[in-house]
Amino acid sequence: MLRILQVIASLAPRYGGPSVACPALAKALVRQGASVTVFTTNVDGPGKHELPLGTPQKRDGVQYEYFDGWTWPAEYKFSPALARALFWRVAAFDVVHIYSMYIFSATAAAWACRRHGVPYLLHPHGTLDPYLRRRHALRKRAYEWLIERRNFRHAAAVLFNTPEERRLAEAWLNRIVGSADVPERAVVPVGVEEHWFAPADPAACANLLARFPELTGKQWVIFFGRLSFKKGLDVLARAFAEVARRNPQAHLVVAGPDTEGFGARLCTWLRQAQVLEKASFVGVLNEQQSRALLGAGAVFVLPSYSENFGQAVAEAMACGLPVVISDRVNLCSAVAQAGAGLVVPCESAATAAAIEQILRQPAQARAMGERGRRLVAERYNWQAVADQMLALYQRMALRVRRARAGFSREGHEQPARFGRW
The missing domain is CATH 3.40.50.2000 (Glycogen Phosphorylase B;)
Structure with a gap:
């Protein structure tokens, strides 16, 4: 042994x-x-x-x-x-x-x-x-x-x-x-742990909506992970502002720990873009709540300046969520080859266009999500x-x-x- x-x-x-x-x-x-x-x-x-x-x-x-x-x-x-x-x-x-x-x-x-x-x-x-x-x-x-x-x-x-x-x-x-x-x-x-492939608990979904009723009936654009300097939160704010102006159903959901004070900066950027009311900061979620969030989302977004793997990307794909990631997330080649999402330069216009493409084409989004689940199940178990x-x-x-x-x-x-x- x-x-x-x-x-x-x-x-x-x-x-x-x-x-x-x-x-x-x-x-x-x-x-x-x-x-x-x-x-x-x-x-x-x-x-x-x-x-x-x-x-x-x-x-x-x-x-x-x-x-x-x-x-x-x-x-x-x-x-x-x-x-x-x-x-x-x-x-x-x-x-x-x-x-x-x-x-x-x-x-x-x-x-x-x-x-x-x-x-x-x-x-x-x-x-x-x-x-x-x-x-x-x-x-x-x-x-x-x-x-x-x-x-x-x-x-x-x-x-x-x-x-x-x-x-x-x-x-x-x-x-x-x-x-x-x-x-x-x-x-x-x-x-990726096996539980990410399990269906979301309906009670956890209901609890999430009860805590954040503004999410009801919206298309969730999800950021899931640490609020860190390298995650491209400034790019996310500008990109979501563009999306929100053209898509009134889009709603940004930010989940994860804020240990570096970047949550306040993100709030400032969204307020300056006049879209803060279209964003919800849900904090740190437990396992069931995280699956409920990702399982009900429309698209996962990670416009990082640097990401050696992208654990949250893999977890989102395991939940069947299409992803939009920057070409500096080192999973980008696998995502692009599998057709599990869209890979874009680390800048706001391209990120916004990719988010909108997925929001406007639900059939394509579902297909991406399924391909992402297969990719994670086969390669990242x-x-x-x-x-x-x-x-x-x-x-x-x-x-x-x-x-x-x-x-x-x-x-x-x-x-x-x-x-x-």
Whole structure:
């Protein structure tokens, strides 16, 4: 049985995709016969989750261990307790899956793995997109030079979720590692949970309409996800303003956590365009409410400036909703090839035209929705993803075993790639 450790800074929902993907992947790996442990912290933005620290928690066959983290500096999620656990216990695992970069948990995990000769995989989750690397660029370059360069040079593999994400990262990776051949650069998508394919609960639909009666009888243009700087909310506001002027039945529904204050900015932009009364901010929804929203929507819109995968896009497609996404959402090629929606440049006129096309052609919209459901069911189910990840982990472990055996027979020390530093 393969012993896998996943290390992630936080599982709080405010942090978006990785906090959803990590537990889902862990559960799928357990179903495939692996032993999975997750190390994380209790940090949740400026505060902390009330979680049992130091006591393993078992959920869905996965062992979760939470460690106390510092809320300052908030983005770094410093945790001496996590570092100690990694140092003393990482040698008990066959492979380690490290989420994100420029963050304490990733740095501590990679160092502990090198110290004990355990192969590790780095999972940037889109942070190597040039658009994101330009944000806080000086800080990131210093961190790369001091820390990330060594982390990547000694990694057994780097995981990307789409071919486009890998393409965007190649130049940086070749430069920082000094080779185009190592480490292994794997592409494995994120999966979608089975419950997204289930029909919406009528009670959840009724509850949604009772809370937001202004949605009754309207065509819902849905934004579903974190209200973040990279999501193209300014493009969304301008595009919806154009749509609303020509289509009185169109109504914008904004769902998701607002951890960066962009909800207020979006309100301002919509007010300036005189369409704020045609928008509803429904906040964070639970699973049933989310399915009810997406199942009753007319179109899903995500005009992101950068998106390494687009988890919300896949979930919307699983609910049978046609999508309008920018060409900077890295699922765009799959969406276009499947005919599951419309892919447009990241600008308001093209986004508005695509939304209107779907609103005006319900038969075409239904066909797109069905094609999207098939795409997600065939390509983005967690069982298929777990199979690919297990194969990757096994390749990593096998390379280390072979390297150790070869050097042991020749009477040499371990190669530097699996050494301490």
